[in-house]
Amino acid sequence: MVATKAPEDAYTAEPFLPSHGGLPALRRAAADCRGCPLHRDATQTVFGAGNAHARVMLVGEQPGDQEDRQGKPFVGPAGKLLDRALAEAGIDPDDTYVTNAVKHFKFTRSEPRKRRIHKAPTLREMTACGPWLAAELAVVEPELIVVLGATAGKALLGSSFRVTQVRGTVLEEEIHGRPERLVPTVHPSSVLRADDREAAYRGLVSDLKVAARAIQ
Ligand code: URA
Ligand code: SF4
Numbered sequence: 589m590v591a592t593k594a595p596e597d598a599y600t601a602e603p604f605l606p607s608h609g610g611l612p613a614l615r616r617a618a619a620d621c622r623g624c625p626l627h628r629d630a631t632q633t634v635f636g637a638g639n640a641h642a643r644v645m646l647v648g649e650q651p652g653d654q655e656d657r658q659g660k661p662f663v664g665p666a667g668k669l670l671d672r673a674l675a676e677a678g679i680d681p682d683d684t685y686v687t688n689a690v691k692h693f694k695f696t697r698s699e700p701r702k703r704r705i706h707k708a709p710t711l712r713e714m715t716a717c718g719p720w721l722a723a724e725l726a727v728v729e730p731e732l733i734v735v736l737g738a739t740a741g742k743a744l745l746g747s748s749f750r751v752t753q754v755r756g757t758v759l760e761e762e763i764h765g766r767p768e769r770l771v772p773t774v775h776p777s778s779v780l781r782a783d784d785r786e787a788a789y790r791g792l793v794s795d796l797k798v799a800a801r802a803i804q
Contacts, residue, residue, distance in 0.1 A: 599624040599716035605723060611640050614723050618691055624716035626692035626709070631656045636687025636724050643803050644679060645730035646670070647721065648688045649739035649775060653704050656693035661686050666776040670736075673776065673789065677796030685728050689743035690717045714743040722764040733768055734799050737775025744770065756795040758802050771799040
């Protein structure tokens with residue numbers, strides 16, 4: 589009898605990674621990634637974008653509706669808010685590289701043809717997509733990683749990550765075999781959903797100021 593392996597055991601982007609080349613080669617290869625089932629319903633892979641020599645890498649969760657349509661990270665409402673907060677914290681957007689823990693949009697629809705509703709990726713999907721993030725880190729070699737919310741935190745630091753416990757602090761951890769400095773904060777979408785949006789926004793800016801100081 590032939591043992592059949594459940595396909596979900598094998599979720600990984602690993603076989604799709606190019607053997608060499610910089611960000612352009614990675615981006616081209618990621619466009620054809622079939623490492624987990626999320627590519628099936630999404631429009632396209634949303635790879636990281638920004639300065640290949642950035643000192644700061646910002647890591648979000650996964651593309652949203654707008655990002656899925658436009659093929660670029662953080663171009664929707666959360667991205668607009670993030671841009672504003674970065675400017676206020678004194679982080680130059682030209683000195684950043686922005687990406688996500690998971691490169692395809694995961695969503696549900698309440699009814700056919702209805703609005704697409706964001707669905708959090710599973711740990712298995714985050715793990716599957718991890719090789720892309722590791723490759724981006726290896727190429728960009730940022731001085732600092734800004735971790736945007738719980739999903740990015742779990743993807744980079746493990747499932748015990750709690751954003752409320754470590755936000756606004758500089759962590760030093762080994763990530764994919766390299767020593768990294770990280771500043772976690774909340775996800776910009778959580779600011780948009782907060783009851784007290786102004787307070788939540790100020791909290792985000794204050795954490796980003798910690799990041800700005802850490803690279804001075
Ligand atoms: N939220 C994210 O985490 N990433 C994006 O690119 C957009 C919204
Ligand atoms: Fe590949 Fe990541 Fe997309 Fe899954 S989410 S298909 S691992 S790029």
